[in-house]
Amino acid sequence: MTKDANELFDGQPVLEFESDADRRGFLKYAALFGVGATLVACGNNKSGGGSPAASSSPSTAPSASPTDDTSAFGQGDLGIANFALTLEYLEADFYAKGVAGGSGLLGDLLPLIQPIANHEAAHVQALTQLITAAGGKPAAKPTTKYPDGTFTDKMKFLMTASVFEETGVKAYHGQVTRIQDKKVLAAAASIAGVESRHAAILADILNQKQVPSPVEAHAPSSEIVAAVKPFLGS
Amino acid sequence: MLNNMWTRRSFLGKSALGAGAVISGEAAIQLLSTTRVWAAAAQGDLDILNFALTLEFLEADFYMQANAAADKLFTDQRSKDLFKLIGSDEAAHVSAISDTITKLGGKPVAKPTVKYPDGSFTDYKSFLKLSKTFEETGVGAYLGQAGAITDPAILQAAAGIFGVECRHAALVGKIAGLPAEGGVYMGATETAKTKDEVLAAVKPFLS
Secondary structure, three states: OOOOOOOHHHHOOOOEEOOHHHHHHHHHHHHHOOOOHHHOEEOOOOOHHHOOOOOOOOOOOOOOOHHHOOHHHOOHHHHHHHHHHHHHHHHHHHHHHHHOOOOOOOHHHHHHHHHHHHHHHHHHHHHHHHHHHOOOOOOOOOOEOOOOOOOOOHHHHHHHHHHHHHHHHHHHHHHHHHOOOHHHHHHHHHHHHHHHHHHHHHHHHOOOOOOOOOOOOEOOHHHHHHHHHHHEOO | OOOHHHHHHHHHHHHHHHOOOOEOHHHHHHHHHHHOOOOOOOHHHHHHHHHHHHHHHHHHHHHHHHHHOHHHHOOOHHHHHHHHHHHHHHHHHHHHHHHHHHHOOOOOOOOOOEOOOOOOOOOHHHHHHHHHHHHHHHHHHHHHHHOOOOOHHHHHHHHHHHHHHHHHHHHHHHHOOOOOEOOOEOOOOOOOOOHHHHHHHHHHHEO
């Protein structure tokens, strides 16, 4: 089936750009999200196309709720994207270290964990490109630190991984209704789903509850920041 | 067929535990279906909810039938437990979405009549294949509608259900012994499906 812009989001283009240069800048990003280039619409003016998604670059509107505030990471959608980027940097760094020695740490679990490492690295790249293409400044890679034994004790690694994944799921779901721009929502949702898969598989490996509730939980950014703070900084 | 009393009680019953700083999914949907004072709902949102409800009806029915045949269909406790869990999630989704549509002033669609190929509940491999198809279809369906939802509370709940469908899809892929990439995980990002694609995928099962 040939898709066009009218079919993504069931009639609402997810990716729409002010200029062709912006559109080209997003093609790599679009590919990362499994979105064909033909899905990327190019609106020549802000109200063009009559589509509700024909919005400008990610919103810079101030956040609605102080408890969900991501303004420390930047204003509006860019702040949310940088908040997510910081988490993805942490996850990517963590898994890269975990799989660095091949199957040394993870043994026969490596085939299930290596793809997670690849995904988190792809999320970092995708969010960086999203932010740059929207005219923002991507957050720098944070310095990370982990408790002793994290990369020598398989159980310790897996349990930390599980915490990161469940935290990531709650983080994305905590931002869903704060996102203004449809293309940022599409990106965030398509990443969040993958974090849910990771979380379920890690829980399954650890004999924990694979689906903690019939609907994913969500948490405000302040809580997420507190949860990952012990792993950030030198 | 579906035991709505049981599913609703279990779903809302658990939601009482949802207090605390982290807003649990149950609390979110309880808020959505019981305590929210509804403004006039956008017709588009109601249509999307009814579209989702049809899919959830199909999934819930599928697992209910599988779990009824559990002793013959599943050969180990692990698969029994997993599909019992998934079945209860899908039943909870049916109840929650139905309640939400009613609260919005809409009319929930009726449960569709469903049919499955021969052997779906006697041959484990056939069952797993169908299960994976339903879960991945659900993933793509919710993602495909996310951009069209206007009400923030509905978006929050739909996203939350989407995430759980992703969990199911991965778990089914793992227990089926599928390759990690392309079976358990479907790439670094999820892929949206249009309504037409979803309907084409589930049509063979609706009679």
